[in-house]
Amino acid sequence: MQHRQLFLSYMAQTTDFPLLIDIERAEGVYLYGPDGKRYLDLISGIGVSNVGHRHPKVLAAIQGQLDKYLHTMVYGEYVQSPQTLLAQALVETLPAPLDNVYLMNSGSEAVEGALKLAKRYTNRRELISCVDAYHGSSQGALSVGGNERFKRAYRPLLPGVRHIVYGAYSHLERITTDTAAVIIETVQGEAGVRVACSQYFQALRRRCDETGTLLILDEIQAGFGRTGSFWAFEDFGIVPDILVCAKGMGGGMPIAAFISSKEKMKVFANNPILGHITTFGGHPVSAAASLATLKLIREGGLVDAVHRKARRFHELLKHPLIKGIRNKGLLMAVQFESFAILKPIIDLAIAKGVITDWFLFCDDAMRIAPPLTISEEEIAEACSILLEAINESPA
Numbered sequence: 001m002q003h004r005q006l007f008l009s010y011m012a013q014t015t016d017f018p019l020l021i022d023i024e025r026a027e028g029v030y031l032y033g034p035d036g037k038r039y040l041d042l043i044s045g046i047g048v049s050n051v052g053h054r055h056p057k058v059l060a061a062i063q064g065q066l067d068k069y070l071h072t073m074v075y076g077e078y079v080q081s082p083q084t085l086l087a088q089a090l091v092e093t094l095p096a097p098l099d100n101v102y103l104m105n106s107g108s109e110a111v112e113g114a115l116k117l118a119k120r121y122t123n124r125r126e127l128i129s130c131v132d133a134y135h136g137s138s139q140g141a142l143s144v145g146g147n148e149r150f151k152r153a154y155r156p157l158l159p160g161v162r163h164i165v166y167g168a169y170s171h172l173e174r175i176t177t178d179t180a181a182v183i184i185e186t187v188q189g190e191a192g193v194r195v196a197c198s199q200y201f202q203a204l205r206r207r208c209d210e211t212g213t214l215l216i217l218d219e220i221q222a223g224f225g226r227t228g229s230f231w232a233f234e235d236f237g238i239v240p241d242i243l244v245c246a247k248g249m250g251g252g253m254p255i256a257a258f259i260s261s262k263e264k265m266k267v268f269a270n271n272p273i274l275g276h277i278t279t280f281g282g283h284p285v286s287a288a289a290s291l292a293t294l295k296l297i298r299e300g301g302l303v304d305a306v307h308r309k310a311r312r313f314h315e316l317l318k319h320p321l322i323k324g325i326r327n328k329g330l331l332m333a334v335q336f337e338s339f340a341i342l343k344p345i346i347d348l349a350i351a352k353g354v355i356t357d358w359f360l361f362c363d364d365a366m367r368i369a370p371p372l373t374i375s376e377e378e379i380a381e382a383c384s385i386l387l388e389a390i391n392e393s394p395a
């Protein structure tokens with residue numbers, strides 16, 4: 001209780017409804033409160049803990065790096081093996097020409113880098129993004145965000161940003177030879193898990209090729225195995241010009257990247273205009289954790305099991321108050337009629353030891369994005385508690 005008071009007194013609040021769960025430790029899919037109360041984590045710290053909390057191999061990689069060095073120099077000056085090995089391993093997961101990695105600290109920052117690269121490479125100024133997109137909270141990332149309510153108070157933002165509707169073919173004509181880049185989430189996360197089909201992404205790719213526009217895919221939430229392939233775009237038969245990743249990438253440590261081709265990235269090295277720079281981007285401890293995470297996801301059979309596990313949620317979560325489930329792999333949204341119905345269900349579920357929440361731009365859908373390591377038994381446990389919460393809710 002004391003910590004909760006300190007939290008409310010001293011920490012700036014960013015939401016009307018903080019979940020206010022007091023956490024003392026975490027292990028696998030579980031979080032534990034100071035009173036020993038156990039919570040099954042169905043949201044993974046918002047799509048971060050794909051390999052579970054404190055995976056032993058991630059901890060070992062962190063420890064190994066702690067024994068060597070922490071920060072030595074700003075990104076890209078000294079040769080630091082955790083960064084070089086991670087960059088190589090990332091490139092090995094990707095098709096040509098994605099062969100050059102710029103490491104950052106957070107998703108928003110990586111989006112900023114990707115947008116700057118697109119402007120610099122194309123020498124164009126217009127950016128196109130989707131209605132209801134979320135790309136981050138910094139001003140460039142907010143500018144390409146697709147929710148006016150979140151942006152209004154911060155205008156003027158970046159000029160030259162236009163929006164298209166995710167999945168709408170007719171809007172692709174708005175991409176022209178003035179457009180530097182289209183930035184798009186492979187799966188729209190904060191819009192409540194919206195998945196466009198591969199034909200749409202192929203048409204988008206064609207339009208970008210016709211107009212010389214760069215295609216930036218934001219896989220900050222969808223990447224690193226979450227959707228049932230290592231990268232969500234693998235299913236769509238396209239290759240982006242720039243790929244952005246973060247969240248699950250660090251196995252619980254902060255790290256992000258934008259990845260493109262050497263040919264494009266080299267515009268950043270053309271002096272005298274400073275390309276892009278970061279003090280902590282690709283921190284060696286985070287990079288070591290990320291390499292261990294990448295190997296776990298690639299080699300541990302986690303990705304193969306994602307669709308089977310998602311099917312279990314579909315089979316078990318049946319109730320008249322549930323209006324449908326949208327998902328790509330273990331990025332899932334369980335739709336309810338309204339926030340007024342959903343909120344008491346979430347509160348009850350948390351009281352019963354299952355953590356879930358809603359989406360930034362879709363507050364009538366419940367977020368389900370558990371660690372990919374979740375077992376069949378844990379899925380059954382989570383679903384039975386969720387159904388109990390739904391049954392006991394006032395709705």
Ligand code: PMP
Pocket residue numbers: 046106107108109111134135136137185189190218219220221246247
């Ligand atoms: N893009 C997407 C698709 C995201 O889901 C998020 C985070 N929710 C971001 C960008 C921003 O990442 P960060 O919070 O690490 O800045």
